[in-house]
Amino acid sequence: MRAVVQRVTGAAITAAGHSAEIGAGLVVLLGVERGDGPADVEYIARKVRETRMFDEGSRGFERSVQDVGGAVLVVSQFTLAADCRKGRRPSFDGAAPPEIAKPLYESVVLDLRTAGLRVETGQFQAMMQVSLVNDGPVTLLFDSRKRV
Numbered sequence: 039m040r041a042v043v044q045r046v047t048g049a050a051i052t053a054a055g056h057s058a059e060i061g062a063g064l065v066v067l068l069g070v071e072r073g074d075g076p077a078d079v080e081y082i083a084r085k086v087r088e089t090r091m092f093d094e095g096s097r098g099f100e101r102s103v104q105d106v107g108g109a110v111l112v113v114s115q116f117t118l119a120a121d122c123r124k125g126r127r128p129s130f131d132g133a134a135p136p137e138i139a140k141p142l143y144e145s146v147v148l149d150l151r152t153a154g155l156r157v158e159t160g161q162f163q164a165m166m167q168v169s170l171v172n173d174g175p176v177t178l179l180f181d182s183r184k185r186v
Contacts, residue, residue: 039078039142039182040118042067045091049111049170051160058158063108064091065170068146069118070139071132071183078182079142083149085180086110109156113168114143136163 043066050059066086070078087104094100103110119133133139140162150157160166 039071039074039082039146040069041082041086041180042115042118043086043089043091043178043180044170045173045176046111047171047173049168051111051113051158051166051168053161053164053166056161056164058111058160060109060111060156060158062106062173063156064103064110065168066110066112066146067115067118068112068143069115070134070142071119072134072138074134074138074142074182076145079145079149081182081185082180083146083153086146086150087153087155089178089180091176091178104153104155109158110150111158111160111168111170112143112147112150113160113166114139114162 043064046065048061049065088102090099090102092101092106116133120128120130121132122128143162147157147159
């Protein structure tokens, strides 16, 4: 499971008949790969909740999204599983099929909500438009297959 996590001052998402927005917090682009399971969900959700990405004065990254009371916008993003090593067209064979990916995506969202975070989402398997103001900019990549 891969997540591109961006610290934002605000973000919004629209899809057919669906819209959501957040103020300060994180935008999480979440890609579920073949072979992902509950351990990947736990790892990614914990990293989103606990990674210190917010400044505390001049001390640098000292606070997590939980610490600052920030919101999270989670967007399903199967293209994060793309293999671009050969040719000019990405291969998405590494992406989990929707019937596996959707429950895992929803589990990440549930974990974050259960932890007390305000979480908004996009619409799974839909074309979406995401707008955001990246704060910093601060953008991190979490990959559950590269955990220690």
